[in-house]
Amino acid sequence: MSAFTVLHPYLRQQLRAKHLFHAYIFSGSEAAEQAKALSAALECLKPREDGEACGSCHSCRNITLNVHPDVRWLEPQGAQHKVEAIRELVANAGLSRMAGAFKVYILNQAENITLEGANTLLKLLEEPVPNTVLILIAEQPDQLLPTIISRCQQFSFGAERAAAAPDAALTEAAFSFLSVLPQLPLYQVLQRARDYEKDRPGQSAFLFAMLECLHERAKGKNSLDWSRSAALAAADMLEESIDQLNRGMNQKLLMDVTYLHLRQICMQ
Numbered sequence: 001m002s003a004f005t006v007l008h009p010y011l012r013q014q015l016r017a018k019h020l021f022h023a024y025i026f027s028g029s030e031a032a033e034q035a036k037a038l039s040a041a042l043e044c045l046k047p048r049e050d051g052e053a054c055g056s057c058h059s060c061r062n063i064t065l066n067v068h069p070d071v072r073w074l075e076p077q078g079a080q081h082k083v084e085a086i087r088e089l090v091a092n093a094g095l096s097r098m099a100g101a102f103k104v105y106i107l108n109q110a111e112n113i114t115l116e117g118a119n120t121l122l123k124l125l126e127e128p129v130p131n132t133v134l135i136l137i138a139e140q141p142d143q144l145l146p147t148i149i150s151r152c153q154q155f156s157f158g159a160e161r162a163a164a165a166p167d168a169a170l171t172e173a174a175f176s177f178l179s180v181l182p183q184l185p186l187y188q189v190l191q192r193a194r195d196y197e198k199d200r201p202g203q204s205a206f207l208f209a210m211l212e213c214l215h216e217r218a219k220g221k222n223s224l225d226w227s228r229s230a231a232l233a234a235a236d237m238l239e240e241s242i243d244q245l246n247r248g249m250n251q252k253l254l255m256d257v258t259y260l261h262l263r264q265i266c267m268q
């Protein structure tokens, strides 16, 4: 097991697709853990096949000990992040990297930034430095300047579900699968359960896309031909499955059970 928490599937997808944002806002109970896991995945010298950090290389160890030269964790000085500290951060971002592939800056309690500090930070957001990732951890992200929020991708971790929208193609794939599911013969349902057989993050992302789809249906926001109660029941079941998948449960067994259960629910 890696020393870091399992990355959120959307983040892992972004890593795999090499489509990272320059700036993120992380909130929720797992925000700090996810920030650490993302920086480790970016800096790891021997990343695993699924994109996660190995947890044991020199770089990972340094991140665990909080001494990686290219990963800076900033806490407020006193009650606030002062402008001097932010100026130093922005200047540092312009310098070349020490050892890692990326420079990562993590601002904890980012809502406690002075207005001057926030305006200084905006410069970095407006003119991002390549291979530099800024992660703002905020318990109350809505207290950040709107100009900052609009330049960051927002994620909420932990009890609350991800705030970011899943990939459009994946959403569509999830929608069409759920639409045909009531008519699919059992053997085809089981075939579909193997779609991501050797791709745990891909599977996780697809389950998330289905989950979003079912939530939208429950809110009456899409045209999925399922009853509202079936959509809600299936969403509960999927949340449980995603959790078990992320905790490393046998994927093949879990997906067989999940897909069959999903079909059973939609037939009710």
Ligand SMILES: [Zn+2]
Pocket: 043, 044, 045, 046, 047, 053, 054, 055, 056, 057, 058, 059, 060, 061
């Ligand atoms: Zn590593």
